[in-house]
Amino acid sequence: MKAVPPAGVFITFEGGEGAGKSTQVARLARHLRERSGREVVSTREPGGSARAEEIREALLAGLAKPYGPFAEALLFTAARIDHLDRLIRPALRRGEIVLCDRFADSTRAYQGAAGGLDARTVRALERVAVGETRPDLTLILDLPPEAGLARARARAGEGAPDRFEAEALGFHARLRAGFRAIAEAEPDRCALIDAAHEPDAVEAEIRAVVEARLPSLFRNATESRHDAA
Known part of the structure; x- marks a missing residue:
């Protein structure tokens, strides 16, 4: 009889x-591949598929902003x-772990909380697109917008900021407040991570949260190693 794959796990950042x-x-993808014994898929939004990547280019270029x-x-x-x-x-469906850089919460925060789009409209679009495919865990990386924008500028170097990086500081302050409100409203799904620290410290905090919230990922791998021994 063909083995039934374990349930997939969906983690968003x-x-x-x-x-x-x-x-x-x-970093988490590497850790989970080593520790869980599961296939791990890393993806992003907007993007992750050929058509979605085309839409990403248009969005980040600001073509829809007007x-x-x-x-x-x-x-x-x-x-x-x-x-x-x-x-x-x-x-x-294949039982893999999916790590996604942004998902529906970004629409709530960017177009909703920061952009002023009515929350009911955002929720309606989310229901149509997402349905029952909800994240098992959402890691919200939190830091003051001034620090985040400075990092983004350093990363871009001489390149022009994208559509959202170019927004005024007030937009980014509303954005941070929007993400924090999501974390407060849905604590069972969301974990607020202090992203102001060095990457190693942030990684350690994320690992601790994932292992506490999703222990079956690591328990199953341990049991498999014991069975093999």
Whole structure:
């Protein structure tokens, strides 16, 4: 009889500009591959599939900005639907761990809390796109917007800031408040991570949260090693 794969695990990373999400996604992916014995898929939003990556280019270039936050939210939603259908849901059905740099909470925070789009509209779009595919754990990397923007500028070097990095400080302050409000409203799903520390310290905090919130990832791997012995 063919073995039934374990349930997939969906972990998302959220936070403002320069919070270090991409770095921490890569570090956690490496840790989980070593410790869980599971396949790990790292992806991002907007993006993660060919069509969604095309939409990403348009969004970060600011092509939708003149049409307002609702138009941007629609494009993010279109990219998310394709991403879910082509990458995230198939990986979860195979029992893999999916790590995603941004997901639906970014639409709540960027177009909603910071951009002024009505929360009911954001929730309606989320219901259509996401359905039952909710993260098992969301890690919200939190730091003052001034620090995050300084990191983003240093990372970009001489390059021009993207659509969202170029926003005024007030936008980024609202963005941070929006993410913190999400963490407060959904503590069972979300963990607020202090991203102001050095990457090694942030990584250690993330590992501790993942091991406390999702112990079965590591317990199953330990049991498999014991059985093999």
